[in-house]
Amino acid sequence: MQQLSILLLILALCVNAANSLNCRCFPGDSCWPSSQEWTDLNTTLGGKLISTVPLGSVCHTRGDSSAYNEHACAKLIADWRFPATHYKSCTSPMASWFSNFSCDPFMPRDSPCTVSALQRYTVNVSSVEDVQTTLRFAREHNIRLVIRNTGHDYLGKSTAPGGLALWMHHLKDTEYLLDYTSDSYHGPALRLGAGIQGFDGMAAAHAQKMVIMAGNCESVGIAGGYSQGGGHGQLASRFGLAADQVLEWEVVTAAGQHLIASPEKYSDLFWALSGGGGGIFAVVMSVTVKAHPEVSTASAILTFSGAFVAADTFWNIVRNFVVGITPMVDAGAVAIWAVIGKTFSLTPISWPGGTVEQLHNGLESTLVLLNQSNIKYAYHIQQFPTFWDSYAAMNPHSNITEAQVGGRLMPRSVLDSDTTRLFTALREITEMGVVVSGVSLNVSRSPEPFNAVHPAWRDAAISVVLGTAYNYTNRQEDVRCQSLMTDVLIPRLTTISPDSGAYLNEADWKQPNWQSTFYGSHYPALEEIKLKFDPDHMFYARTAVGSESWVEESDGRLCQV
Structure with a gap:
C-alpha cells in the first residue's frame, strides 16, 4: 500500500512537471509567483501593477471579487453599452462573450463574481522599460502575456485568463512631422503613441489642417489591432487601408529589444506588423503614419x-x-x-x-x-x-x-x-x-x-x-x-x-x-517572421499567427498542442 502511494505521488509530480513545461503557469499552480514576487514587480515598475477587479463586481454579493453597491451597479448597467466604460478599464472586454459570464452585471446579484475569465494583473505601461521589465517577468515565470489598449476586440485577442497584460492605453503622445523622409515616402506624417484613439489622432491631424486614417468607431485605437490588422474607414477609398499609411513602427520585441521597423530597416517585421494582425509580433510603442491635406x-x-x-x-x-x-x-x-x-x-x-x-x-x-x-x-x-x-x-x-x-x-x-x-x-x-x-x-x-x-x-x-x-x-x-x-x-x-x-x-x-x-497567401511568410522575432511564442492571441500551436483549456489555461 505504501509503495502504491509513492507511485501515485511520483505520477502526480510527473504530471505537474509536464503541465509546467507544456502550459503557461496558471493561478493556483506551484509555479505561480508569490505575493511577494508580485509586490517586488510592482516596486520595480514604480507602482504600475494593477490587480484585476472585474467591473461587474459592484453588482454581485458572492464570489472572491464581489463588492456589491446598489447605486454603482445601476450606473454600471446604464453605462455598459458605452465604449468608454470599457476602454477606461484595463480588463473589461467589449465583446462580453470573452468574460464568460464570470462577473456579469446583468446576472443575478447572488451569482458568483470571479476573475477567472480575465488576466490577473495588468501593467499600466508608460515607457519602454515598463515593457522590458514585464517581458522579463513573464518569461521567467512562464506566464501568459497579452497586449491591450481599448478592448475593442470581437475575437478575444486582448483577453488572457490567468495572465498578465500590457496596458498601452495611456501612451498618448503625438508628434507632427512636416517633412518625413525615407526611401519610400517624402511628406507630412504623424507619430502616434500606442494609446492614441481615433478621436485623438484625428484631432491632432486636424490641428495641422491634415487628416489621417481612423476607424468609423471613433474610440478605436489606431496603433493596435486596427492598423496592424488592416483597418478601414471613411477615407479608405481615397487613401487606402490604415496599414497602407504606416511609415514605421516603434516596438519592443519578445527579447526586449527596442527598435524601429520600417521598409528600410527590419523590413520583414515592418511588413508583418502592417496587416498581419495585432499583438503577436512585438509590442508596439508608437506608429508613424502618413498625413494628408484636409479635403472638402x-x-x-x-x-x-x-x-x-x-x-x-x-x-x-x-x-x-x-x-x-x-x-x-x-x-x-x-x-x-x-x-x-x-x-x-x-x-x-x-x-x-x-x-x-x-x-x-x-x-x-x-x-x-x-x-x-x-x-x-x-x-x-x-x-x-x-x-x-x-x-x-x-x-x-x-x-x-x-x-x-x-x-x-x-x-x-x-x-x-x-x-x-x-x-x-x-x-x-x-x-x-x-x-x-x-x-x-x-x-x-x-x-x-x-x-x-x-x-x-x-x-x-x-x-x-x-x-x-x-x-x-x-x-x-x-x-x-x-x-x-x-x-x-x-x-x-x-x-x-x-x-x-x-x-x-x-x-x-x-x-x-x-x-x-x-x-491568405501571406500566412507561411508571417509564420517565419513570427518564429524569427518571437521563437518562444511570448505573444499569443486567438486566430493570430502561430496560435494553432496552442490550445485554451476550459479554465482558460494556455497549453501547447
Missing part, C-alpha cells in the same frame, strides 16, 4: 423601412443602392450601411473630394425607386469644408456591438456578375433575425503597398459583417447563435466568394481555416 467632403445619410411593401420591392432597392454607388466608391467614396430586419440605414456615405451634386446624382436612382414605391425615407445630404467637419456631423457615435460577429470580404466580381446570389443570401440571412452590415469601398492600389494585408482586400467591393444576438443572461442561447454563425451563415457567404477571405478584426473567432481566411 460631401456626405449623406439615408434611412427607410420596407415594413409596408413587398420584400422583393425592399430588397430590389437595397440591391440598387449597393450596386449603384460603385462608380462613386471607385472615385473615393465609402459607404457604411446596414439592414436590420426590414430597415435599411446608410450612416453615412462620405466622399472626400466629391461634391453634393455628384453624390446626389449617384444616389438618385435609389431615391427614385423609393418615391415610385411610396416608401417614406429620411435623407440628408451636405457639403462640408473639411473631412473633420463631415465626420463630426454625420458619423453616429458608436456604442459597443451587442452581437456575435462574422464577416466576409465580397469581391468586386460578385458585385459585377453575381448580384442575384449575393442579395438572395443577404435577404435570407436577415430573415433569420441576423443583422447584415456592409462597408462599400475600393482599396485596390497599384503598385500594392509593401505590407501583409490579405490580398483579398485589393479586390474587395464590400466588407460584409453579420451579427447574431448576444444574450447577457443565457449562455446556451449565445452558444446557439455562435454556432449558427460558424456553421450556417459564414459558409453561405463563402460559397458565393470561395477565393476571398475575411477582415481579421471583424470576423468569426471560430472561423475554420482561419489561416487562409484571415491572412
